[in-house]
Amino acid sequence: MTTSFQTARPSRSPGRALRILLGALPLLAGLGAAEAQTLRIGMRDDPDILDPTLSRTYVGTVVMTALCNKLFDFDEKLNIVPMLATGYEWTDEKNLIIRLRSGVTFHDGTPFDAAAVKYTLERHLSMQGSYRRSEIGAMGHAEVVDPLTVRVVMKRPFAPFVAVLTDRAGMMVSPRAAEAAGRDFGRAPVCAGPFRFVERVAQDRVVVQRYPGYWDAGRIHYDRVHYSIMPNSTARLANLQSGTLDLTEVAPLDAETVTKDRRLALVSTPSLGYGSITINLGDHPQARTPLAQDARVRRAFELSLDRKALTEVVVAGLYEPAAQPTAPASPLHVPSVTPSARDIPRARALLREAGVATPLKVSLLVYNTPQAVQSGEVIQAMAAEAGFEVEVKAFEFGAALTAVNNGELAMTLGGWSGLLDTDSNSWSFLHTGGALNMARYSNPVVDAALDRARESTDVATRRAAYEEAWKQIGADLPLIYLWQTRNVAGVSRKVAGFRLLADGLIRLQDVRPAP
């Protein structure tokens, strides 16, 4: 096998050389066959720092899901279920008791206990540059009640707190390792998940190895997991088809290819995320348009859109039209709030009523990805029929974030990957002064409803508050919700037991080589 290339070199006949070269290619092909107990996962982007406190990217969370168990998780029906915690109880609206699992150790052997929970939560709260601070900012402090019980004392009532602990804020770190490594903890994270960190080569791979001391080891069936970074979706699909990858996120338009391939299975589930158009109501000169000043004009814009047709064109109909930031599976979803149907005559009438001269020029910022640009163009064509002249401006990600943050464009087509509790998907975006309120929207009715929803632990009360908020949002339209996204993964038939939950994260429990 090793001599084929050597013989190819001195060959003088091009025909012979070519035959030898082509003949040698299959001999080099050892890579395709992965080791039996290694699971190979394709990732669309390189994760940022693998530290639950400092991480800010979704792909970072995907990898940390293998490394770091959380206090709580959720199931297919979006019910909160125990993980490192075994249960919780609000003793009053500001005191939360969390009971912990016994016999759990971190990858460095440090026992997981109430002191570790207190340490991690307070690290999220106080560490410089923490991206969890706003998520758990309502927490005052944590107290160790006994080795397996923690009391969290809130500064103010905050019902979504437990739901927040099903994401990165709930990922527990080894206090010993975190103290020793400081800000470099994320370069070799030590947590209490099923796999421990082995190595990372930036922009290439992250490798993790099964942790033998994992508390739920019976549900882990692979020795190693190899996350390969492949930003190009066509390359990811080709790797899946050729067997180099076992599992990867798939672009919506590639879903059909996966379905038709007998070696692969498509796993798809509605996500917690949504797509939306944010309308800039701020006072930047470029945003001072009738669109910002008159809700009737925004309503006319919304009525010009056919959400169903939009998703058919852009994502092969995989996404569901939506009019609120809550996934239909959530108990907080408000069924009475539904997307309005396209109505061009009414849209034109509203523009006439508002006294707007048509065509009305408006700018729409889209991120410079094929899907976003195409969405922008379809929106442009739809809105033109109602009397809008939409200028689609495709911005590179960094430039887009800055332009949006500075309020430089009339509208932005974007979205949110979504978190379990509706509060995480709405408060910052719609409340006066919210960190992600890029619409610069402010309405006391909505503020009060959103505040009420985060203060009560009663589901019916919260849903009623959200219903009030969405109805007001539907009238004011600082955001036009377009669709609920879907998580789509392609999986090799050599892998069994893979389930995808609404957050799209790759949970490795019960994933095993197919019999």
Place this chain on the structure above:
Amino acid sequence: MWGWLLRRLGQIIPTLLILSVMIFALQQLMPGDPAIIMAGEERGDPQVLAEIRAELMLDRPVWEQYAAWLWRLLHGDLGFSWRIRQPVGSLILEKLPVTLQLGTMAFVIAVAIGVPAGVISAAYRDRPADWAANGIALAGISTPNFWLGIMMILLFSVQLGWLPPSGYVPLSEDWRQSLATTIMPAFVLGGGIAGVFMRHTRAAMIGALGQDYVRTARAKGLPERTVIGRHALRNALIPVVTLGTIELGRLLAGAVLTEQIFSIPGFGKLIVDAVFNRDYPVVQGVVVTTAVIFVSLSLIGDMLYMAINPRLRAA
């Protein structure tokens, strides 16, 4: 010779300094605020933005940022990646062997195809061999790397299953797998450059074959192979060497699209991701490193001229 070498080395230092000033100046023109990008979901919070700016020195004047960076550089410290907190020096050392391997393989493929094709094309000028070589060269130059890469993946990986579609294995780990992962991207990169080599070699050879010394060599009754190989080619190679150093330099600066398609973790991918994430220390480190590689190659190219053509040594 030594005086010349010292003079050339002396020119390199101001070149690198000017370049480093340019990197800093151009960074200021890039749209997008690094602090806003780094802040992620907290980007609407002015306090968070202020903290990030203070930590990354973004609240200081540009000259102060530059001075601090240059001071660290003189001490061999390229700083930390803002995004993943790894030292930039170690990131570069991690990617350098990948880029060196891919670039060298692509270069060897380009030379091995391009130079002989150019020679044959010139020797059989205006005959079928020339037309065929020209046609192939044109196809090589005009085929987009992106398309060729995807087609090769679909044929050799998905249909035939002979080669892994992407990824990278270091030579030190397993040389066969390493070749398997790099042969397709090297061919995609080298194929395009082979066409450029072919065209330049052909033009230089046609020029050389019309010279008096070639006529003299032929009149002396030397075999055609010796006339072409020893007399014409040797002189024709000088512009080809210049081209070679430029092309090799470009290859070693990273091949963005090809690395992206084949998921090769080289310089191209590193710098593109760093630019998109406004990870300035990584951008600065990679640009300086590639500049050093470029000027070193240019120096080697000049030294090669002298080896090929002794008359230049006197100049």
